[in-house]
Amino acid sequence: MNEQILSSIFAHVLGVDRVGVDESFFDLGGNSLGQCGWFAAINTALNANLTMLALFDAPTVRNLAQQLESTSAR
Numbered sequence: 001m002n003e004q005i006l007s008s009i010f011a012h013v014l015g016v017d018r019v020g021v022d023e024s025f026f027d028l029g030g031n032s033l034g035q036c037g038w039f040a041a042i043n044t045a046l047n048a049n050l051t052m053l054a055l056f057d058a059p060t061v062r063n064l065a066q067q068l069e070s071t072s073a074r
Helices: 002-014 032-045 061-072
Strands: none
Touching: 002 032, 002 061
């Protein structure tokens, strides 16, 4: 479920139709301005508490979903 939500948010922020789970936010043209929109949208949609650095550690939908799952499992 998180992968679908994250993919939708990535696509919206990047202005593309869809984003594959293994495509990097930055390889798809994401930048710091897009990162601000991404950050707010994900924290709101998933009731998460991600920092701006999370995207550098986990730049793909799959990596970020795994990071969110491991954080919520603690």
